[in-house]
Amino acid sequence: MIKKSKRIKIIEELKKNTNNAPDINYKDFEFNDEAITFIYSMSVSSSNDINDFILRRIDEDKDKIKSDDLYEYVKNYIPNNNILSFSEEKKISYYVMSGFTVCVFDDGKLLAFENRANIYSPINKSENEKGIKGPSDAFSENYQFNMGMIRRRLKTEKLWIDEATVGTESKTKVALFYIKGVSNEQMVKKISKQINNINIKYVGNTNYIIDAISNTNRFIFPTMLATQRPDFACQMLLEGRIVLMVENSNEVIILPCMFIDFFKNPEDYYEKSLNVIGNRIIRIIALFLAIxxxxxxxxxxxxxxxxxxxxLxxxxxxxxxxxPFSTVFEIIVMSFMFYILRESDMRFPGKGGSSISIVGALVLGQAAVEAGIVSPITIIIVGISSVASLAFSSIELINSIKWVQLFLIILAxxxxxxxxxxxxxxLMALLISQNSCGKPYFSPFEPFNFKAQKDAIITKKSAKFNPDIVYDKDDDDEKNS
Amino acid sequence: MKKIHKIIIILLFIFCLSGCYNYEEINNYAIVSGISIDQNKEDNSKYDVGIQIMNAKKDEEADNSLITFYKASGNTIFESLEKIMLDSPKEIYLGHNEVIVISETLLKEKDPLNFLDFFMRNPQVEKDSLVMIAKDSNAYEVLKIITPLETIPSRNLKSSLNIADKYSGTLTIITIDEFISNLINDGVEAVLPAVTIDGKTSSGDDMENISESDPKTKLKFETLGFFQNNKLKDYLSKDESMGYNFLAGTPSETYINVKCDDSNYASLKISNSKLKEEMVIKDGKPKVSINDNITADLAEYNCKADFIKNNDIIEEIEKNASKKIKELMNKSINKLYVENKSDVLKYGLKFYQKKYKEMEKYGYKAEEIINNIDFDINVNVEINSSELSIKSVKENK
Structure with missing residues (x-):
């Protein structure tokens, strides 16, 4: 009787804590003098799997099972790839919510079987970082798929993964990828410590982690590079950087990142280096033009x-x-019009976006000039700066350019x-004084690192795996001391 | 917060440096591209200042001329410009002035330093404005001539002078700051290119002048006017100004004609000139030895010759050309230093810079040293190439 009451107590406790959630099911099986209960969530676990491999199996074998070794039988004969035995009662809800089926025995023993349902979007093409060449798969919302996409590319055992759970309510998994022996260990330790110290309720996307671990939010330029492309993430891993993956998020964070990294594209490594140099120079010119x-x-x-x-x-x-208006007024008004157009174009669902562009081009461009409200050169100037500001794949950089533009317009x-x-x-002082995870933000130009120049503006295929960007003299000094 | 304080302090500093005080929209300016200075006919102490404005007018009204002229007189250049400002609806902007035309009569009567002060004092004036003499006519008239190839007169003046300087070898370009420093320095006399109106003056400022295929009025750059004691003295002839350019080491891409037989000529195109001057004071007598190494191309040869077989022919041409250039130089020296005592080639200054001790010893002053100066000229022409042919056309006969 004491045994029975323990199982029932656990179930009653759980029911009370979850307010008898409608999607959580409790399935009892009674044997001669013993009983077990399967707890599973209908919403996140696959009901087919539960039916075929757990419930039917138990039902068919009901007679064969002796009550003495019920626990052993369930543990050994139910076909499942991920059976966990645990004892903390508090963890039951976590496992159930994560798509596990939890089996509760009379003596309070607990087993969890993985029956996760595939409720994620499939592997898509990268939409934010488009490329002409190279693999086109992108990270999706599925944590395991994402991990697989990196593992698949780097089959080395030196790819180490540290996992942590962040978010008091969401309990989101955050994985830290790094290559042992290439990445700076101190930095890895520092970042894991920072991640463990995060105290937030909910992790919606990678940006929650970025905000929580970056030292200042006043700096307008992004200090962490988020990418959707696993090939780029692997590239960066091999350079010695750390990749942060967040559950339910379709991008990963690359740390540390320098200013020059925002001028790099995954494609750069799939093309002839000489042509890529041209592209990078064009991107840098675009930045200058935009600002x-x-x-x-x-x-x-x-x-x-x-x-x-x-x-002229x-x-x-x-x-x-x-x-009739002053040049300053013209420029500011037209720039704002462009940003409003861009915002409405992005927010407007579906195909409506193109009609907004037409209205923008015709009404705000041509008609305004013909009506004599703005001069044609203003349109050209705003056009140049706005087109140039869109030449980057990082949306964070594009948004920060806007502030710099406005700041310089007011000063002018x-x-x-x-x-x-x-x-x-x-602006230069701001950029140079900044750091990303303790690494100078404007490296390899300031402080100047000759070896790392090979993958700054100049690209060389041979320099791809050069860890110079992350490893520099300071690290060695730190290690020795 | 301390950082923000610092930034505000720096912003205050730059506010003191520039501030918004000279904020002026571009379309509120009347952009002046040329200035003419004449002497007032009634009152000799007054100047007639004419300006040419490249007006801001939209292109659709293409029939209207893009240029407008204003004229006013005053005791100073500044006063005249202020008077013009009262007539014009926009503020006069001198930052893009291209030419300054000064009339011959004014330069002959007055030291230009009496009225050019404004151009150095005003921070807005373009210091690269080209200065020229209006020879045989009014400066304002010259400024007003419209020609078909370039409808903005001052632009026309500037570019034709540039072309003339590059190819004719008889002209030289003088900017306002060069001109004024030549006037100020001891031991230097100023030299200016002169422009003349070729044809009827009355039709020149008409838009009809540009609608004709053979315009009745054109502008011509021919000679250089030289100064003595800061007053315009005379003009150099074509040969003399060519000699001047060789002596100054700026022959550009000019040509030299050399006789190669009784009636035919050969032309040499000068490609490079290396001029070496040496100032010597020997036994109290100043002497300039000039060594000019000129390289040239054979541009035309109308006599009978095969250059490959006969090397003497080339040497002969080189010798004749050297002789000719030396002659030109001598002509120009004769006119400038013997007849007019005008030290346009800055020898006085060069002696002062290089032989100061000797000059003190013999008691020479920079402006006096040219009075009994000797010249030793040595010209060496070398023909670099005969361009496409290695013999004369006649040789094939």
């Missing part, structure tokens, strides 16, 4: 006209003739070229 064009244009139009060639000056002057409007210069110096 500087509106500010420089304002300084030229309002303060430093002597810096323009005379032909007359041209600009003729174009601006009759426009107040101080002309001196202001732009000052703003640019401040």
């Amino acid at each position: 500087l064009t509106p500010a420089v244009y304002i300084s030229l139009m309002a303060y430093n006209q002597e810096a323009l060639p005379s032909g 000056l007359i041209n600009f002057s003729i174009q601006r003739d009759g426009v 409007a107040l101080f002309g070229f001196i202001g732009v210069m000052f703003g640019f110096i401040m």
